[in-house]
Amino acid sequence: MMKWEVVIGLETHAQLSTRSKIFSGSSTAFGASPNSQASAVDIALPGVLPVLNRGAVERAIRFGLAVGATISPRSIFARKNYFYPDLPKGYQISQYELPVVQGGSLTIMVGEVEKTVRLTRAHLEEDAGKSLHEDFHGMSGIDLNRAGTPLLEIVTEPDMASAEEAVAYAKALHALVQWIGICDGNMQEGSFRCDANVSVRRAGEPLGTRCEIKNLNSFNFMDKAIRYEVRRQIELIEDGGRVVQETRLYDPDKDETRSMRSKEDAMDYRYFPDPDLLPLTITPHWIAEVKATMPELPVAKQTRFTGEFGLSDYDARLLTQSRAWSDYFEAALAASGVPDKTVAAKSVANLMTSELAAALNRSETDIAGAPVTPHALAGLVLRSADGTLNNKMAKEVFAAMWEGEGDADAIIDKRGLKQISDSGEIEKIVDQVLSANAKSVEEFRAGKDKAFNALVGQVMKATKGKANPAQVNDLLKKKLAG
């Protein structure tokens, strides 16, 4: 069996989070009744003209800065001409030869392996409206609310070699655009959608013919669509066939991609510079202004978390998986009031990566919607750090907090969950357990280590889990050795 290589490049449309559209003053809010957010400019009445929204440009600059790209001092808006009912002007205003952002790269983690994906470009453009083919009795409806919504189209080099890498890149990009506040990342509402260019080749051969899979609006679909497409192309070639360059659509119901249009049907978009818009000029001063408002980026944060707080690389990466996670972490840490930052950071990180992550997973909630706020988590961290709670108790308190039973101190009080750290009290209980479990003591002395754990268990049971486990261990060892 010959070895196959997969080559993938992604094009992502990120809807920019401006309040108004890219070339008109209409609102971009999602979900309004059809055509209620379509102005004279959006419906392309005779005589209307586009005016560029500087907020969209500002967001493109933010993106360029975040990926270390070149921000073009001069870029050009071009018209992409084609007819479709949801494209009111008969052309889409986009950027073609001179995009606003050029180059740059994004570093991603594929499992435990770091990988850099090079970016080709990112350009500004307007979205089209929506055609509604149901409910109109043999006719089509058109909703132009979305027409003119600002998009940043982000294009990679063909640097990804598997569905796993493509998904890792898409997730990293998804996190980044939200991190820098340029896109809400809402995939259900279409704020972040990807097209994948997929080709296969035998190792060492030149690039194969690619197919473009359109409109992958979930990571899961992207993964499945690419896997299907790779399999399809390999089987095709192995059966003596040939891949035809075409655009394909993924059908999640059938889990397959199917042809939408071939290259032969490809339209000639007759791009040319839009004479209604002046070239877009971005001065170094503007870039500096935007730079001053940039948040600390994930990689910088990771370095700080490991250096300043002694967190592991793994924890630092988890905590910077999104802006929301790192904001949560930093808010909880700041509120904890634990004097030793390293101890507090470790404790917050542990609770977040274990208890919180698991609870979010179970309830399919986003961290922003977690019922345990960073402030509440800080209360729990304080009680762990000051010895009030052991790990087991902390888990119990967290679960109770998640269920809405109040803050950490209230739950500790109500459930009597104070850890016993009084050595006199613990010694008394240890003595009782040793005398009541002579058999276990004998077994331990005969070399059965398991018997020690049984004795620890008995002590914990006798204290209803409240004894400080470290003290119990120490005392037992001392007594048994004595």
Added chain:
Amino acid sequence: MLNFTVKQLAAEIAARRVSSVEAAEFFLKRIKTLGKTLNAFISLDEEKTLVAARAADALLAAGQGGSLTGVPIAHKDIFCAKGWLTTCGSKMLANFTAPYDAHVMEQFNAAGTVTIGKTNMDEFAMGSSNETSYFGPVKNPWDITTVPGGSSGGSAAAVAARLAPAATGTDTGGSIRQPAALTGICGLKPTYGVVSRYGMIAFASSLDQAGPFARTAEDLGLLLNVMAGFDARDSTSLEREREDYTRELEKPLTGLRIGLPREFFAEGMAPDVAKAIDEAIAQYKKLGCEMVEVSLPNMKLSVPVYYVLAPAEASSNLSRFDGVRYGYRAPEYGDLIDMYKKSRAQGFGAEVKRRILIGTYVLSHGYYDAYYIKAQKLRRLIAQDFAAAFKRCDVILGPTSPGTAFKIGEKSGDPVQMYLSDIYTIAVNLAGLPGMSLPCGFDRASLPVGLQLIGDYFGEAKMLNVAHQYQLATDWHQRMPQGIETC
């Protein structure tokens, strides 16, 4: 009333010797008779006109009028005017009532003028004779068997025939200046960006510019004062301090350097036109001007360059007329593609379709570099020629059009001959410069000849004075077509 200039009529109305309603009724009556013969207007709305005139009179009665309050103005049917049918001379928009005002309309409304009607024009401003209008050709009041020029032919004919004291037009390759020349009146195309294009239905965005028609240069200045101004809704509108375009009107021309482009006088001008231009040059010498020969070596390329760039932009600008949201939709069609095809095939006239085809072709993959890019490069060379010329002169002078008004139907079968009638005006649009036409004589058939002046960027005030001084010394602008006094 018949021969009042804008300035005179405004003064009469302001002094309340004539009411705005009387003025409106006077011109409406002429439009309904002589105007019909000339086919100068596409739509009238007497009710709206009189409401506006009454409002102007009320304003004046309250002592609140402005400089042009109550003056009736005819507007080219390319400007969206709220509540008015706005057809752009096309079947495609024959049913389109504009829901908003163009910036130009807002400016005139703010100045208190009264819209007397919407004038006929070549379809989507594509034409030099007003024969491509869906609403039929406009006739030249000097000889109704001839064309008034185009594309703003209705506006020019209306002013020449005293159907309105002034009118608006748009000029993409000569569409104000050439009809002004052929009808013996004045017309001005400002520097690109001086007048907002918002609400002016686009033909070729990088060339289109609105401007006024009147019978005197002084009136043009007063009208441009109203039309000009920054508008944030047009990204190509220029943010400049307001200026009074009449401010230079009293300056003598002594020592003024007038540039005569060698290429303008080399060939192509009809002998009667050449004679009238020569006489105008002699007049300017008498006024103390110095003649300087200049050269515009790339001007000969302006017609081919224009007929690549303007159709390219038009092919895209006119894509919105697809029968989906407004305008004409074919009554019967199969699927979506068929609806597009039939609506556009039936809704557009032959000249518009020709230019859409040319534009689509020059933008197509594989032809773009050879046509569009090359034309853009030549466009820069043409602009550089003017820049070099203006180092040696203050204003450029030449003919507006190679000939006088031609017969209706004479050139409509030969697009290239038609296109060549704009040979002296097109380069000005390509360079974005201000230009104007003023009457300077008649040919042997008693048809008016137009003199073109071209100014440097933002040189409108100076150029208007150059025209004004000529009009103080001559009376060509006071001549009137025969038989139009009573109608």
